Amino acid sequence: IIFSMGKHGGAKTKTTVCLSDGVIFLAGAFMSLILVWSYFSIFSPSSNYSLTGLRGDGGPIKCSGLDMQFDPPDSGFYDDPDLSYSIEKSVTGWDEKRKRWLELHPSFKPGSENRIVMVTGSQSTPCKNPIGDHLLLRCFKNKVDYCRIHGHDIFYSNSLLHPKMNSYWAKLPVVKAAMLAHPEAEWIWWVDSDAIFTDMEFTPPLHRYRYHNLVVHGWANIIYDKQSWTALNAGVFLIRNCQWSMELIDTWKSMGPVSPDYAKWGPIQRSIFKDKLFPESDDQTALIYLLYKHKEVYYPKIYLEGEYYLQGYWIGVVGGLANVTERYLEMERDDATLRRRHAEKVSERYGAFREERFLRGEFGGRGSRRRAFVTHFTGCQPCSGDHNPIYDGDTCWKEMIRALNFADNQVMRTYGYVHSDLSKTSPLQPVPFDYPDEPW
Amino acid sequence: IIFSMGKHGGAKTKTTVCLSDGVIFLAGAFMSLILVWSYFSIFSPSSNYSLTGLRGDGGPIKCSGLDMQFDPPDSGFYDDPDLSYSIEKSVTGWDEKRKRWLELHPSFKPGSENRIVMVTGSQSTPCKNPIGDHLLLRCFKNKVDYCRIHGHDIFYSNSLLHPKMNSYWAKLPVVKAAMLAHPEAEWIWWVDSDAIFTDMEFTPPLHRYRYHNLVVHGWANIIYDKQSWTALNAGVFLIRNCQWSMELIDTWKSMGPVSPDYAKWGPIQRSIFKDKLFPESDDQTALIYLLYKHKEVYYPKIYLEGEYYLQGYWIGVVGGLANVTERYLEMERDDATLRRRHAEKVSERYGAFREERFLRGEFGGRGSRRRAFVTHFTGCQPCSGDHNPIYDGDTCWKEMIRALNFADNQVMRTYGYVHSDLSKTSPLQPVPFDYPDEPW
Numbered sequence: 001i002i003f004s005m006g007k008h009g010g011a012k013t014k015t016t017v018c019l020s021d022g023v024i025f026l027a028g029a030f031m032s033l034i035l036v037w038s039y040f041s042i043f044s045p046s047s048n049y050s051l052t053g054l055r056g057d058g059g060p061i062k063c064s065g066l067d068m069q070f071d072p073p074d075s076g077f078y079d080d081p082d083l084s085y086s087i088e089k090s091v092t093g094w095d096e097k098r099k100r101w102l103e104l105h106p107s108f109k110p111g112s113e114n115r116i117v118m119v120t121g122s123q124s125t126p127c128k129n130p131i132g133d134h135l136l137l138r139c140f141k142n143k144v145d146y147c148r149i150h151g152h153d154i155f156y157s158n159s160l161l162h163p164k165m166n167s168y169w170a171k172l173p174v175v176k177a178a179m180l181a182h183p184e185a186e187w188i189w190w191v192d193s194d195a196i197f198t199d200m201e202f203t204p205p206l207h208r209y210r211y212h213n214l215v216v217h218g219w220a221n222i223i224y225d226k227q228s229w230t231a232l233n234a235g236v237f238l239i240r241n242c243q244w245s246m247e248l249i250d251t252w253k254s255m256g257p258v259s260p261d262y263a264k265w266g267p268i269q270r271s272i273f274k275d276k277l278f279p280e281s282d283d284q285t286a287l288i289y290l291l292y293k294h295k296e297v298y299y300p301k302i303y304l305e306g307e308y309y310l311q312g313y314w315i316g317v318v319g320g321l322a323n324v325t326e327r328y329l330e331m332e333r334d335d336a337t338l339r340r341r342h343a344e345k346v347s348e349r350y351g352a353f354r355e356e357r358f359l360r361g362e363f364g365g366r367g368s369r370r371r372a373f374v375t376h377f378t379g380c381q382p383c384s385g386d387h388n389p390i391y392d393g394d395t396c397w398k399e400m401i402r403a404l405n406f407a408d409n410q411v412m413r414t415y416g417y418v419h420s421d422l423s424k425t426s427p428l429q430p431v432p433f434d435y436p437d438e439p440w
Numbered sequence: 441i442i443f444s445m446g447k448h449g450g451a452k453t454k455t456t457v458c459l460s461d462g463v464i465f466l467a468g469a470f471m472s473l474i475l476v477w478s479y480f481s482i483f484s485p486s487s488n489y490s491l492t493g494l495r496g497d498g499g500p501i502k503c504s505g506l507d508m509q510f511d512p513p514d515s516g517f518y519d520d521p522d523l524s525y526s527i528e529k530s531v532t533g534w535d536e537k538r539k540r541w542l543e544l545h546p547s548f549k550p551g552s553e554n555r556i557v558m559v560t561g562s563q564s565t566p567c568k569n570p571i572g573d574h575l576l577l578r579c580f581k582n583k584v585d586y587c588r589i590h591g592h593d594i595f596y597s598n599s600l601l602h603p604k605m606n607s608y609w610a611k612l613p614v615v616k617a618a619m620l621a622h623p624e625a626e627w628i629w630w631v632d633s634d635a636i637f638t639d640m641e642f643t644p645p646l647h648r649y650r651y652h653n654l655v656v657h658g659w660a661n662i663i664y665d666k667q668s669w670t671a672l673n674a675g676v677f678l679i680r681n682c683q684w685s686m687e688l689i690d691t692w693k694s695m696g697p698v699s700p701d702y703a704k705w706g707p708i709q710r711s712i713f714k715d716k717l718f719p720e721s722d723d724q725t726a727l728i729y730l731l732y733k734h735k736e737v738y739y740p741k742i743y744l745e746g747e748y749y750l751q752g753y754w755i756g757v758v759g760g761l762a763n764v765t766e767r768y769l770e771m772e773r774d775d776a777t778l779r780r781r782h783a784e785k786v787s788e789r790y791g792a793f794r795e796e797r798f799l800r801g802e803f804g805g806r807g808s809r810r811r812a813f814v815t816h817f818t819g820c821q822p823c824s825g826d827h828n829p830i831y832d833g834d835t836c837w838k839e840m841i842r843a844l845n846f847a848d849n850q851v852m853r854t855y856g857y858v859h860s861d862l863s864k865t866s867p868l869q870p871v872p873f874d875y876p877d878e879p880w
Binding site for chain 1: 505506508509510511518519521524525526541545548550551562563564565566567570571572573574576577578580581584585588590591593594595596598599600601602603617618620621622623624780781782783784785786787788789790792848852854855856857859865866867868870871873874
C-alpha cells in the first residue's frame, strides 16, 4: 500500500491502493481513515479558516484576508540597491519583479488581478481660497468613503516628490512611487483632488480594460480629427501596475519640468493642439501628444473611456442632481431589495442588484438614467480660487457642496441618515424604515 | 479503474484503485464517490482560493478576504422596523444580533474578534481659523495612513446626526451609528480630529483589553482621589461593538444636550470635579462621573490605559520629536532588518520586529524610548482657532505640522522619501538605499 498525502491546497493528495481480496476490510478502513483524516484536517478548530495553499514558510495562509505580517527573507526587488523610486530613474523588468513578489506573498494573490490603490493629493500649504481646504477635506472624505465601500486602499499625497514636478505634473512621481510601494495592486487609480465620486455604487468595468494599461476619459476622434487638448482628461485615470506603465511614465515625464527639453515642449504641443490653455507643456496635452504622434505605439494600450463618466465635467452634471435623485428613489420604490438596510461592508451586493435590475446596458453621460460616476470640478480651482473666469466662483463652491452631499446621501443611508436638502450639510435627517417606500 | 477528479481550486486529488473483485470494485467506487463528493463540496471549481468552510448559502467562502457582494435573504436585525440608528432610541440584544449577522456572513468571521473601524470627524462648515481646514485635512490624511498600514476602515463624519448633540457630544451618535453599520467590527475607535498618530507602527495591545469594553487614556487615582475632569481624555477611545457599549452610550448621552436633564448635569459635574472648565455638562466629565459614582458598575469594564500614549498631551511630546527621531534611526543603524525596504502592506512585520528587538517591555509616556503613539493637540482648537490662552496659537500650528511630518516620515519611507526637516512639508527628500546606515 502506497500512501502519500501533502497539506491540502495548492498541494496534491494522491492515494494509490492496490489490494488483494484478503485486505478488503483494510481497504475500507483505510479509505475511511483518509476521509476522517481529511475532514479532521479541514474542520479542525485550529485551521478553522486556513486557506488551501502553502505559504513561503510552509505554514498555512491565514484566511483573514491578507497576511500583513509576513515578508519572507528571500531577496526581492526591494533588496536591489539599483532600484530607485525616483521619477528620474527607470525601472526595468517590473512585470517579473511584481510577479515574484506576489509568489513570495501568496496571501496577496487572491484578488490581485483586480486590486486597486487610489492615489490623490493636493498642495502642501494652506489654500489661498478661504473655503479651499474645507472643500479639499470634504473631497478627500468622499474618496475615502468610496474606497471603504469597495475595499480599496487610498493614499493622499501633500508633498512634492520631485521639486520640479509641481502642479499638474506632481502626480507622475507619486503614481510611480505608489506602483513600487504597492506591488499587491494591479491598478493605481489617480483621482484629482477636485473630482468627486457622485455614484458610490458604480465600479469601473475592469474586464473591459483587460487588454489595456491606461484608462482615461476621452474620445479618439477629438484627438485625431480635432486635435484638441481636451480630447481626454488626465485628472482621473487607471494605470496598470506593469512595466509598460513604468515606460509610459518615463516618456510622459520627459515632456515635463524634470526634462532638459521641457521648454521646447510647450510650443510643440501648442503647434498641434491650438486650443491648449497654458504656454508651458502640461501633462494632459503631453499624453494626447503621445497618442497623436505615436498612435501605433500607444493607442492599442490606452483605453479612451467615453461610455460613462470616468470623469464628468461638472457643468454637465450638477443641474441634473435633483432629477437623478428622484430617478434613483423611484427605483427604490419599485424594488424592496434596494430599500433593504444592510451593513456598509455588503453595499456592493445592492449596487450590483441595481445595476442588474435597472441600469443594464444604460450608458452614462448626458441624458442617461445613470448618475455621473465622477463629477470633476475642472476649472473651479477650489484651492487657489483662481477659477476659470467663465464661471462665478460661488457657483463652483455651492455646486461642489451639493455634489458632496449628493454622494454623502448614498453613504449615510447605511448609517441611518440622509441630507434632507443637497445644499444642507448638517444636521442630517434620520431615514425612516423602508425609506423611500413610506411617505417621509 | 481510475477516478480522476482533476483540479479543484488548486488542490489535486487522484485516487487509483486496482482491485481484483467486482464487489471490491463497487466498494472502491463507493468510497471514491464519497471522496469525490467530499472534495468537490470543499474545493468547488468556481472558487479559486476557496476556503475550507461553508457559507450561509452552502457555497464556499471566497478567500480573497471579505465577500462584500454577499448578503443572504435571511432576516436579520436590519430587517427589524423597530431597530433605530438614532441616539434617542435604545438597541437591545445587540450581542445576539451581531453574532447572528456574523454567522450569516462567515467571510467576515476570520479576524472579527480584533477588527477595528476608526471613526473621526469635524464640523460641517469651513473653519474660522485660516489654517484650520488645512490642518484638519492633514490630520485626516495621517489617520488614513495609519488605517491603510494596519488594514482598518476609517469613517469621517462632518455632519451632526442629532441637531442637539453638537461639539464634543457629536461623537456619541456617530459612534452608535458606526456600531450598527459595521457589525463586522469588534471595536469602534473614536479619534478626535486634532489627535495625530505619531507612531505609525504601534498597534494597541487588544489582548490586554479582552475583558473590557471601553479603553481610554487615564488614571484611576486621579478619578477617585483627586476628582479631576482631566483624569481621563475622552478624545480617543476604543469601544467594543457590544450591548454593554450600547447601554453605556444610552446612559452617557442622558447627561448630554439630548436629555431633558441636560441643564442640571453641568452643576452636578462641577460640584464634584472642581477643575472642570465648561459650566455645561461635557462628555468627558460625564464619563468620569459614571466611573466615580458607579465604580462597581463601570470600573470593571472600562480600561484606563496609562502605559503608553493612547493619547498624549502634545506639550509633553513635541519637544522630544527630534531626539526620538535620532533614537529610532539608531535602532535602524543597529539592525539591517529595520533598514530593509518593503511593500507598505507588510509594514506591520517590521513594526513587530522593532517591538520585539528594541522596545519590549518599554512603557510609553515621558522619558520613554518609545515614540508617542498618538499626540493630541488638546486646547489648540485648530479649527476655531480659539486655543487655550496659556499657549501661543502659532506654536500650536507649528507643532502640529512638525508632528504631522514626523508621522509622515514613517509613511513616506515606504514610498522612497522623507522630510529632510520636520518643519518642511515639501518637497520630500529621496531616501538612499539602506538608509540610515549609509551617510546621508
